[in-house]
Amino acid sequence: MATITVAEDDPKQSELIRLYLEREHHTVTVIPNGTDALAATRADPPDLLILDVMLPGTTGLDICRTLRAESDLPILMLTARSTEDDLLRGLDLGADDYVTKPYSPRELMARVRTLLRRTAPKEGPTTVGTLTIDSITHEVTVNGKRIETTPGEFRLLEVMAARPNQVFTRGQLLEHLHGYDAYITQRAIDVHVMNLRKKIEQEPRKPTKLRTVYGVGYKLTEDAP
Structure with a gap:
């Protein structure tokens, strides 16, 4: 079980993500705008941040840039953009993985499990x-x-x-x-x-x-x- 923040302004998308995450017993916080998402994540860092690129207020890319300068918080970005340059820009800013819209909830959950597993402590x-x-x-x-x-x-x-x-x-x-x-x-x-x-x-x-x-x-x- 992990604590996961979902920064997504589309109510249908965020609710679907929340339901699937809670089925896997994660504790989920949904935040619909970038400014609040950045403030909340800084105040109480989750185990994983699922971050939409296009958010009102502060954009997902700006949030990623800011958080990566301060911590190694795992970040999974969601975007409707699918060009290689956009994906590489997100990775260059420090995102750990990318899922492009439209995506299946099963695919997203598989990526969440993989990222949480990869960032969990292992050996000495x-x-x-x-x-x-x-x-x-x-x-x-x-x-x-x-x-x-x-x-x-x-x-x-x-x-x-x-x-x-x-x-x-x-x-x-x-x-x-x-x-x-x-x-x-x-x-x-x-x-x-x-x-x-x-x-x-x-x-x-x-x-x-x-x-x-x-x-x-x-x-x-x-x-x-």
């Missing part, structure tokens, strides 16, 4: 070189200094740190992060990698930890020159 710390990933405290440190990551970024590091030096294709990483989604492309992994390099690398344009294997994908290594 894993260290790769100067990088440590702690799945219990959900913390990442570089040289002992904590850095802030989104849940999606954390999951990517967690997956790769479990098998250091193994090359992962973008498709493999996408499956770990988002499962199958026809709308989320492998470019989403590049967005996560780019953002992570800004946080964990001394020189993001010359990475020594999260390295590119050209024509294949990415691998996480000790700080090799």
